[in-house]
Amino acid sequence: MSNRHSSREPVIRAAHATLGYEGTPVLHGLEFQVPAGSRVGILGPNGGGKTTLFRALTGEIAPLSGDLKVRATTATVAQTDRSRLDYPVSALDVAAMGALARLPWWKRPGRSERRQALESLTMVGLADLADATFGDLSGGQRQRVLIARALTADAELLLMDEPFTGLDATSEQRLEELIDRLAANGRTVMIATHEVEQAERWDLVLCLNGEQISFGDPASAISKPVLEATYGGHIVEIPGQPELGVLPAHHHHHGDAERPGR
Amino acid sequence: MIDWLADPLAHGFTVRALIEISLLGLVSGAVGCWVVLFGISYSAESLAHGMFPGLVGAALLGLPLLVGGAAGIILAGLLIGLVGRLSGDSADTAIAVVVTSLFGLGVLLALSPESPPGIQALLFGDPLGVTEGQLIATALIGAAVLVVLRTGHDRFLAVGFDDAPGRIRGLSPALIQTLLLVLVAVTVLVGVQALGNLLVAAILVGPAAAARLLSSRMKSMILLSAGIAIFSGVAGLYLSFHARVAAGAAIVACLLAAYLLATLIARARTGITRMPPIRKEPADERASQLV
Numbered sequence: 363m364s365n366r367h368s369s370r371e372p373v374i375r376a377a378h379a380t381l382g383y384e385g386t387p388v389l390h391g392l393e394f395q396v397p398a399g400s401r402v403g404i405l406g407p408n409g410g411g412k413t414t415l416f417r418a419l420t421g422e423i424a425p426l427s428g429d430l431k432v433r434a435t436t437a438t439v440a441q442t443d444r445s446r447l448d449y450p451v452s453a454l455d456v457a458a459m460g461a462l463a464r465l466p467w468w469k470r471p472g473r474s475e476r477r478q479a480l481e482s483l484t485m486v487g488l489a490d491l492a493d494a495t496f497g498d499l500s501g502g503q504r505q506r507v508l509i510a511r512a513l514t515a516d517a518e519l520l521l522m523d524e525p526f527t528g529l530d531a532t533s534e535q536r537l538e539e540l541i542d543r544l545a546a547n548g549r550t551v552m553i554a555t556h557e558v559e560q561a562e563r564w565d566l567v568l569c570l571n572g573e574q575i576s577f578g579d580p581a582s583a584i585s586k587p588v589l590e591a592t593y594g595g596h597i598v599e600i601p602g603q604p605e606l607g608v609l610p611a612h613h614h615h616h617g618d619a620e621r622p623g624r
Numbered sequence: 625m626i627d628w629l630a631d632p633l634a635h636g637f638t639v640r641a642l643i644e645i646s647l648l649g650l651v652s653g654a655v656g657c658w659v660v661l662f663g664i665s666y667s668a669e670s671l672a673h674g675m676f677p678g679l680v681g682a683a684l685l686g687l688p689l690l691v692g693g694a695a696g697i698i699l700a701g702l703l704i705g706l707v708g709r710l711s712g713d714s715a716d717t718a719i720a721v722v723v724t725s726l727f728g729l730g731v732l733l734a735l736s737p738e739s740p741p742g743i744q745a746l747l748f749g750d751p752l753g754v755t756e757g758q759l760i761a762t763a764l765i766g767a768a769v770l771v772v773l774r775t776g777h778d779r780f781l782a783v784g785f786d787d788a789p790g791r792i793r794g795l796s797p798a799l800i801q802t803l804l805l806v807l808v809a810v811t812v813l814v815g816v817q818a819l820g821n822l823l824v825a826a827i828l829v830g831p832a833a834a835a836r837l838l839s840s841r842m843k844s845m846i847l848l849s850a851g852i853a854i855f856s857g858v859a860g861l862y863l864s865f866h867a868r869v870a871a872g873a874a875i876v877a878c879l880l881a882a883y884l885l886a887t888l889i890a891r892a893r894t895g896i897t898r899m900p901p902i903r904k905e906p907a908d909e910r911a912s913q914l915v
C-alpha cells in the first residue's frame with residue numbers, strides 16, 4: 363500500500379479542460395495538477411460541477427475539449443443515500459464487490475478476494491461488522507463500507523461525493539480520520555464537500571462554480587472573493603471570523619458543544 | 625398417507641409432471657430472485673405474454689412450442705424496440721402497447737375455427753402432458769441457465785447494488801441487465817410448456833417475492849425461493865391429482881399460499897425484532913473502539 367507513484371508525476375493533470383454533457387459544457391477552465399497522496403477538497407454550490415468532475419475522472423464522460431489525464435486506478439465512493447438498504451448483502455459482500463474491478467469476467471471472487479475485502483473492512487474499522495447486513499448499518503458505517511469496496515478494488519485515487527452529507531458529528535470525525543490515514547498511505551483522496559472549514563484542513567482545495575474559481579493549498583486558494591465567486595450570492599458571514607467571512611447558505615453549522623476541541 | 629403420496633407415482637405422466645415441475649421450480653426460483661431484485665417482474669410477465677402469438681402459430685403449424693415461443697419472444701423484443709423508438713414514449717408504454725396487441729393477436733388466432741383442440745393448454749399449461757423430449761429440453765436448458773447464473777452471480781449482485789460504470793471489469797451494467805433479460809426469456813420459454821402463458825410468470829415471481837421477505841442474503845434467498853417453487857409445484861400436482869382440479873390452477877394456488885405464509889412470517893418477525901432498537905447506536909459504539 364505504499365506510494366505507487368514514486369516519481370513526481372501528478373496523479374491528475376487537467377489542462378484547459380471543459381466538461382459537459384452531449385456537447386453542452388457545464389464546467390470550464392479546469393487547470394490543475396494533483397500529486398499522489400493528497401487530500402483535495404472540492405468546494406462548490408449545488409450544480410457547480412463537482413459530480414461532473416468525478417464522472418470525468420472515472421472516464422464515464424470524456425472532456426469536451428482540453429485535456430484531463432488520470433494516472434491511477436480510480437474508484438468513486440457514491441453517496442450512501444443512493445444505495446439500497448433492503449439489499450440482501452453483508453458488509454463483507456459489498457467490500458468484496460471491489461474485486462470485480464480487477465478480475466476477468468469469468469472469474470468469481472474467491473477466498474483470497476474475501477480475505478482482501480476483510481482487510482479493507484479492517485482498514486476502515488468495520489472488521490467486526492463484516493457479517494452485518496449492509497442496510498442495518500448506520501449512515502457513517504455504510505459510507506466506510508463503500509470506501510472499503512474502493513480499497514478492495516485497489517483504488518489509488520478515491521473520489522468521495524459529498525460523503526459527509528447526513529453524518530452525525532462522531533461519524534464525521536471518524537471519516538475525516540480515515541481520509542487522513544488513506545492519504546498517509548499514499549492514496550489520493552478527492553472529497554466534494556459543502557464545509558469550507560473542512561477543506562481548509564486538507565492539502566489542496568479546488569473551488570468550482572461552472573468553472574474553476576481557484577485551486578491550490580487552502581491558505582492561498584480560499585479567500586473571501588474566491589468564496590463569493592464560488593457560492594455566488596448564497597453567502598453569509600462566519601460568526602467571529604470576519605476576515606474569511608463567508609459560508610454557503612445551505613451549510614448546516616455544527617455547534618461547538620457537539621465537537622469540542624475545535 | 626403413504627398411498628396418498630405414492631398413488632400418483634404409478635402413472636408415467638404424473639412422474640414426468642413431477643420431474644418437470646421440480647426442474648422448473650429450481651430454475652424459475654433462482655432466476656426469479658434476480659427478477660425481483662432488479663425489479664423487472666413486469667418485463668418478465670410481458671415476455672411471457674408477448675410470445676403468445678408465436679406459441680399459437682407453432683401449434684397451428686405443428687411446430688415445437690419452443691420454436692414458436694422463441695420466435696414470438698424475438699418478434700416481441702424487436703417490436704418493443706421499434707415502438708419505443710418511433711413513439712419516443714417510455715419503455716414501459718412501448719412494452720404495454722406491444723404486449724397487449726400481441727396477446728390479443730394470439731387470442732384471435734387461438735379462437736379461429738382452424739385452431740386445433742387443446743390450444744387452451746397454451747394459456748393455462750398442461751404439466752400432465754409433458755413428453756420425455758420436453759423433459760430433456762427442460763433439463764438441458766435449465767442446466768445452462770443455472771450455469772450462467774452461477775458464473776455471473778457476483779456481477780449481477782454488484783450491478784443490482786449500484787451500477788456505476790467501470791466498477792466491473794469488462795462488462796457494462798447494460799450488458800449484464802440484457803443478459804438477465806435473456807435468461808428470463810429462456811426460462812419463460814421453457815416454463816410455458818407445463819405452466820402455460822398466463823401462469824408461467826407466477827412461478828417466476830411468486831417464490832422469489834416470498835423468499836425476499838424472509839432472507840437477508842442473496843444465497844439463502846435463492847435457495848429458499850427454489851425450495852418454495854419446487855414444493856409448491858409438487859404440492860399443486862398432488863392437489864390436482866387427488867382433488868381433480870386443473871394442475872396449473874392448483875400449482876398457482878400453492879404458490880399464492882406460500883407467498884401469503886411468507887408475508888405472515890415476515891410480519892411476525894419484524895414485530896419481534898422491531899421492539900429493541902437494533903440499529904445504529906450500539907453498532908457505532910463497537911466500531912469506534914476499533915478505529
Ligand SMILES: Nc1ncnc2c1ncn2[C@@H]1O[C@H](COP(=O)(O)OP(=O)(O)O)[C@@H](O)[C@H]1O
Nearest residue numbers: 383384388406407408409410411412413414415
Ligand atoms: N447527466 C446530465 N446531463 C446533462 N446535464 C447534467 C447532467 N448531470 C448534471 N448536469 C448539469 O451539470 C451541472 C453540474 O452538475 P453536477 O456536476 O451534478 O453539480 P454538483 O455535483 O456540484 O452539484 C448542472 O447544471 C447540472 O444540471
Ligand SMILES: [Mg+2]
Nearest residue numbers: 412413414523
Ligand atoms: Mg453532486
